Amino acid sequence: MPPRLAGLLVLLLAVPCGAQQSAGDTGTVTIFLREGHPPIRIDPRAALGGALDGHNALDIARIYTAANVGAMRSAGLGPITYRLRTELADEAWHWNPRGRWSDAGHAQGYWTSDTLAPEPIVASYGYRLPRRGNTRDQANDHGYSRLDDGDTLTFWKSDPYLDRRYTNEDDATHPQWIIVDLARRRALNAIRMRWGTPFATRYDVQYWRGEDPPDIDENPDGAWQSFRHGRIDDASGADTTIRLDDRTVSARYVRIRMLASSDRAPPGSRDVRDGLGYAVRELYAGTMDSTGALRDLIRHDTTNAGQTRMYVSSTDPWHRATDRDENIEQPGFDRVFHSGLTRGMAALIPAGLLYDTPENAAAELRFLRRRGYPVNRIELGEEPDGQYVSPDDYAALYLLWADALRAVEPTIVLGGPSWQTMETDRMMAWRNGSDERPWLTRFVDYLRARGRLSDLGFFSFEWYPYDDVCAPVAPRLLASTRDLAAAMRALSAQGLPAHVPRVITELGYSAFSGSAEVELPGALLDADAAAAFLSMGGERAYLYGYEPSPLERAPDCDSWGNNTLFVSGEARHIRSRSAAYWAARMMTHEWLPPAEGVLELYPAASSIRSAQGMALITAYAVHRPAGDWSVMLINKDPARAWAVRLRFAANRASAATGLGEFSDIHQLSAATYVWHPQQRAGYAEPDGPPARVRASEGGTITLPPYSLTVVHFR
Secondary structure, three states, X not given: OOOOOOOOEEEEEEEEEOOOOXXXXXXXXXXXXXXXXXXXXXOOXXXXXXXXXXXXXXXXXXXXXXXXXXXXXXXXXXXXXXXXHHHHOOEEEEOOOOEEEEEHHHXXXXXXXXXXXXXXXXXXEEEEOOOOOOOOOOOOOOOOOOXXXXXXXXXXXXXXXXXXXXXXXXXXXXXXXXXXXEEEEEEEOEEEEEEOOOOEXXXXXXXXXXXXXXXXXXXXXXXXXXXXXEEEOOOOOOOEEEEOXXXXXXXXXXXXXEEEEOOOOOOOOOOHHHHOOOEEEEEEEEEEOOOOOEEEOOOOOOOOOOOOEEEEOOOOOOEEXXXXXXXXXXXXXXXXXXXXXXXXXXXXXXXXXXXXXXXXXXXXXXXXXXXXXXXXXXXXXXOOOOOOOOHHXXXXXHHHHHHHHHHHOOOOEEEEEEEOOOOOOOOHHHOEOOEOOOHHHHHHHHHHHOOOHHHOOEEEEEEOOOOOOOOOHHHHHHHHHHHHHHHHHHHHHOOOOOOOOEEEEEEOOOOOOOHHHOOHHHHHHHHHHXXXXXXXXXXXXXXXXXXXXXXXXXXXXXXXEOOOOEEEOOOOOEEEEOHHHHHHHHHHHHHOOHHHOOEEEEOEEOOOEOOOOOEOEEEEEEEOOOOOEEEEEEEOOXXXXXXXXXXXXXXOOOOOEOOOOEEEEEEXXXXXXXXXXXXEOOEEEEEOOOEEOOOOOOOEEEEOOOEEEEEEEO
């Protein structure tokens, strides 16, 4: 075939195989280059990468052994993205153990890591925040809120970098808030605020009126309603109990929205940041009786399970040397870049943003440049939607960090926000009156209004489409490409400019553990999502689970699995490769071989549909510079095999022609990989490798149920 084919049409004539086949039961699958649209050009060395994450105490040394690194490299993944677990833990990140405190005499305050290190950095750690406001976090979840810990000597404080001193905007542009979740609707008419320093001089106490969701990261019907006497415009910071309404109001959620700060620092403070933002020592809410006494409904405790759940808009990154958390361990930069996992390619590196300082981010970039490590992009923060951060607050911090990083290197490419879910839209936590714009729209509009949209060098998000790992797998796998396409359309509809590269920084079946992730369906979803994303114009997808990991139990059923290419025990010794490993290897070695140069990817469409109208077989055709082809075929049918015949046609109306000879056919199926669930001791037998199969004499290729096949031909 010629190297350029205008209006290429590849036909797969498909016939169901096996006992369920009946006479005349046939179908077709069509893979084609859409007329008028050029093929998508991709660099196979950079299109598929792997994600490296933080872990628990001592795990980094266990993971980064020569044997493990060799196994990881064998998957063939290209660039790496470094994930920042400290952000999920509501913690500051000492990426270099050496550094300086703003209050050096007491080893406390705001931390900046050194730009030099005399010894290799093999591990780094998170530091708990003594001024924490959130009850729960998304890492080990061992922390608690200082708003209802029963100790009036501790306090929550908002992030000083959101004060007008840094944003150059009125504080009301970035209102800071506390949300109290009483778990169910309760009668309310009073609140008691024990303010710290600085305190709010103007604030508004509200309740959620409408549908009550189980968590505040949702978008229920309703709105925040101010209590009748909830607006306070001349607060003095005194410890007072306020009657919010003449009657009681039934509500589950209460929000204190702070609009102006006293800008006072505690006595003896020498750091301007101590006096910026808002501080609250303890919070009480309930009903006031006729004597003025408050019947408090909030549970005060020093465990997150015991206290009433609190959510906050931001948290001050101030901390102490004694706050080091051994169980939030990140791989050291030197360990990562000397491991061989980066393959000498530029890595995507994060900078702490939600619980850190711009000075620490700038020092990080200086360090990486002085070490000579290839880094061309920095991702600012991680999962702000999971931390309930408003788009305006994230955007303000983003620009502040951008200024600090560009002062070090003006051409560095910056991006974010690394959404944890594509369902982020109009989260009730930061709903602001009549402003109904989605999170992304508000974020982009904020940058555009300040002439800073060019600072968004890429847009990153995570793709774990299915939270419920206990639900049937087959319908999810069928819907996966449809759901991804809808998410990609939503990005454009919500205002993300077309020129901004889209990057999936973590890709997997679910953010929760379940058996699908180590079985064939999880592997098929990885391959289907990565290929579909590239065919939709996505720039790069990073598979999550690069490191060996033990099996974990699903939250709501007896299903054990993990997002991992390698199943291990707690000591991280590899027990077996998962189906996801073999799928990754087939993609990087057979479908997108890196030595081939720039490839042309042709979109595919299938006419073989399930009863619900979704494609049972998806296909992705790649044209190589030498003139040969590789086609990846995914059979999502859990019960039936399909026999397919490939053909070319110039257009939809022309006759089909033959393909020539198949040179190789590689196949991952139940013939080469079977998972045996035994809770934590589950294993695969057989455990690959994929088989090399042949086409039939008639030129058909059999696709077994739940299988991944890569076909090479000229």
